[in-house]
Amino acid sequence: MSVAWTRASFRRLTAAIVAVVLAAATGGCSPGPQPPAQPVSPDSGYRAMLEQFSRRLLDDGAPAVLIQLRVGGDEWSAAYGVRNLASHSRAEITDPVHVGGITKSMVAVCVLRLAEEGRLELDAPVSTYLPEFNKVMHPPGPVTVRQLLQHRSGMPSVDGPLFDPATVREALTTRVSLADLLAMAGRISWQAKLAQGFEYSNSNYIALALIVERLSGRRIGEVISTDIIQPLGLSETSMTAVGPPPSSMIHGYIALDRKQLDVTYPAAQIDNAAGGMVSSVADVNTFYRALLQNRLLKPDTIAQMESPLYARYGLGVVRWNDLCTNNFYYGHPGDVPGYGTIAMTSADGTRQLTMAVAYPPEPLRSGDTRILHQMESIAEDTLNATCQTGPTGPLNNAAGSPG
DSSP: OTOOOOOOHHHHHHHHHHHHHHHSSSSOOOOOOOOOOOOOOSSSSHHHHHHHHHHHHHHHHHHHEEEEEEEETTTEEEEEEBTTTTTOOOOTTOEEEOOTTTTHHHHHHHHHHHHHHSSTTTSBBBBGTOOOHHHOOOSSOBBBBBHHTTTSSOOOOOOHHHSTTTTTTHHHHHHOOOHHHHHHTTTTTTOOOOOOOOOOHHHHHHHHHHHHHHHHHSSSHHHHHHIIIHHOOOOOOOOOSSSSOOOOOOOOEEETEEEEEOOSOOGGGGTTTTTTEEOHHHHHHHHHHHTTTTTSOHHHHHHHHTTTTTTTSSSSOOEEETTTEEEEEEEEEEEETTTTEEEETTSOOOOOEEEEEEEEEOOOOOTEEEEHHHHHHHHHHHHHTTOEEEOOOOOOOOSSOOO
């Protein structure tokens, strides 16, 4: 079966497997304020669901799939496929990948820390901290920092002109500054609306990074390192930098002009605050667990980050329904040429799943996120299958090919 199956059919597949998992549970998922969330036995279904999904992706040409599931103190990890299609060296669970939009959660933490320090007001106009903003972007009305964090500014997204089939080769070799990225967005027509709702745009986080750099006097990658990477000991996490990729990095590919093109370390991703971070699945889980357990920001700030209740996107985090607790999972998807990542963590930080895929090499298609949507579905369904109450078995670690 091709990876192009529909989200509806994929939901039916995962729902059938999850039904088996929940039928095996002694208590099932019961809504409540804080019910116990314990791991199901690895034989109960979730592992089969993840392995089946990984096998389908590898059969369709994906170089690698990396998964880490954490439930309480237990963990199940799996690394399938190869680091690159040239050497065919085996993928390892610690191998870093591009994590795309997960970068935005890290940038949001840096912005919110400045707010905690009293150096920035979330409801102040962006031009307060970035005086050139109005001149460069020509917004139809005032734009606040909070609107940038929530993707509610209406700013046109810069990712279209940066990574399209006509310019992707240039993006591999040409570094683009944050100021140039903002200027690039400013040349795209801004669609004014009477009531601006959620509209995902990488340009929001380019502007936020420029604010962080202006207030801190340091590059955004350095600030993320000081605020997040160093305190948490994230050994496989860094901003895309000048030079070759880490030797252990999973390589990503696209198809261009009927040829396979390696897009592992594009120069255009250097210090790119919208999607330039490189990390491992374990480091991503560690980051979100620390975030949701108030080790990076104050509880009141986290409450703001998770709000408003009616919105799917908060301040730098996406949320999904946690059927185990009647609460939410928080995290972020990541999608850049060659790679897809999904990270979800329960509100208390105890149940997590991060999955990273080096996509099957395919031509770039604007808005084509079907594989990422499948990853999102299986991650949510898997976590919702971990709320069994009663006796459980340990999570088992695994590595290698699912076949």
